[in-house]
Every structure is written in structure tokens, then in C-alpha cells.
Amino acid sequence: MAPPSRWNFPASTISPTDPMPYRERFERLSTEELLGYLRLDLASDAKPVLLRVLAARGVSSATIELVLASEAARQEEECHQQKRMASQGARLLAFAIDFGLATLAFGALMALLKPVMDATAEPFASGIWWAYMMLRDAVPGGSAGKRLMKMRVVRIPGERRMTLGASFFRNLTHFFFMIDALFILGERRMRLGDRLAGTIVLRRDAVGASIPPAACPPAQQNP
Structure with missing residues (x-):
């Protein structure tokens, strides 16, 4: 009601x-x-x-x-x-880690491919960078940043496994990063991307907080 x-x-x-x-x-x-x-x-x-x-x-x-x-x-x-729920600070740090690692990988790919692919090296490496940043939340176990920060992204309701589509729409709003990031200060900590894709970011554990795991089928949880 x-x-x-x-x-x-x-x-x-x-x-x-x-x-x-x-x-x-x-x-x-x-x-x-x-x-x-x-x-x-x-x-x-x-x-x-x-x-x-x-x-x-x-x-x-x-x-x-x-x-x-x-x-x-x-x-x-x-x-x-x-x-x-994962804290705002941990989420921002996870994004920074993902962004940094993707950028390092871009630089490494450019160094390896430039001598052999010349003009096509940069578009190819850029495509890999964008693919990771847009689809990283659908990677089994989560992105590198979220793994390190012990978080997981799930779809609601039911805390279901992420899909490529959900990850794409969730990260699409990074084009408006400053505005998007402000929304995680809200009560549910859902940025614009979370609202668009219907997702939330949870801690992987709750050590010392006496918080039981979510009541959802194990098959729906991210590994």
C-alpha cells in the first residue's frame, strides 16, 4: 500500500x-x-x-x-x-581499477600490434578497450576491479546473473560520468546505469556484520 x-x-x-x-x-x-x-x-x-x-x-x-x-x-x-550494498567509495575505486587496467592493456596492445598492423592497430585496440569497459560486468566472477574490491553486480529482482545486454546498458551512462556517479549517493546507491539496466552492486561477503546471503537460487548468483 x-x-x-x-x-x-x-x-x-x-x-x-x-x-x-x-x-x-x-x-x-x-x-x-x-x-x-x-x-x-x-x-x-x-x-x-x-x-x-x-x-x-x-x-x-x-x-x-x-x-x-x-x-x-x-x-x-x-x-x-x-x-x-557496496559502499560508494569502493565502487568508485573499482571503476578506477578497471579503467586503469583497460588503459594499460590498450597501451600494451598498441605496442605489440603497431609494427604489424600499422593503421588498424589503434582501432583494434580501442575496440578491445571499449568491449571490456562496456561488457565487464557480465564477465564470470565480475570485472577485475569488482573482484579486487569484493563486490558483485546483480540484476533485480531476484539477484540474477548479469548478461551482456544488462552490462552494456549499465555502463552506457559512463558517457555522463559526473552526473551518473552522483546518483550512487542516493539511498539505494543506484546510479543512472543501475536504474537503466535494473541492477544493484552488493558486497560479496559481510564478515562481522551477521548478514546472511541473499535468498536466491545458487544458479542465479555470479560465481
Whole structure:
């Protein structure tokens, strides 16, 4: 159930200074919207009024407890997932490692191929560089940078194995690197490429954090 959106301000801002009393405000909403408000962080004196309005409409305490329990479970799962997410710093460092290694490989290829391929050496080496940078997340086990930083990229929902297509679309947004990178500062740490490809970046382990592995079939996990 989505949180109510009848007003332009969040429910958590409701306070005794609002011109409209709590009861009058709540009574204008549908029962479904009121149950949505139960999931939000209301002002301390607004919650009892909300519960009284729900009771007056015949909503059972069991229903209210079920909504509250499901919201608590959602928040716990969200917290659990946040702990499993790779940090922003580690992700940027992994990208720098991949970029650096690909550039070194480009230089080495140029040195080897230039004497024998001449004019075609640079396009060939450039093609190898771009292929790695665009498709590296589909490499079994992950790219070199992500291996070193102990991270893995998976598709959501279900934490499925990366494909060549998903890796291509995920890395396509590197053309707008500065804007793209800013998005990993968000709560879900999903840059534009992650949103486009439907991917997230997880830590490979969670040593000392008591975080169990994701509940998904082993065949869908990156090796």
C-alpha cells in the first residue's frame, strides 16, 4: 500500500501548529489512505487520533497490527539490504581499477600490434578497450576491479546473473560520468546505469556484520 499523497507535504510534518485539526484532516481520507498513514512517522500526538478514527470506521486491531508488523518487516529488510550494498567509495575505486587496467592493456596492445598492423592497430585496440569497459560486468566472477574490491553486480529482482545486454546498458551512462556517479549517493546507491539496466552492486561477503546471503537460487548468483 502506497503512502497517501493527498497533500503536497509529508505526513511526518503534521504537527499541532497545522491549521486543520488532526481528526478533521484524517476524516477526509479514505480508510485505505489512513492505513497508509500508519506506515509513516507521524507526530506523536497524531497517531492516537489516527487510531481512534480507524476504530470508529470499524477497522479491527488485528488489521492495524498487521499493517504495523508488515511495515516493521519492510524496514528491517531495507536495513538488511543497505548493509549488503557496496559502499560508494569502493565502487568508485573499482571503476578506477578497471579503467586503469583497460588503459594499460590498450597501451600494451598498441605496442605489440603497431609494427604489424600499422593503421588498424589503434582501432583494434580501442575496440578491445571499449568491449571490456562496456561488457565487464557480465564477465564470470565480475570485472577485475569488482573482484579486487569484493563486490558483485546483480540484476533485480531476484539477484540474477548479469548478461551482456544488462552490462552494456549499465555502463552506457559512463558517457555522463559526473552526473551518473552522483546518483550512487542516493539511498539505494543506484546510479543512472543501475536504474537503466535494473541492477544493484552488493558486497560479496559481510564478515562481522551477521548478514546472511541473499535468498536466491545458487544458479542465479555470479560465481
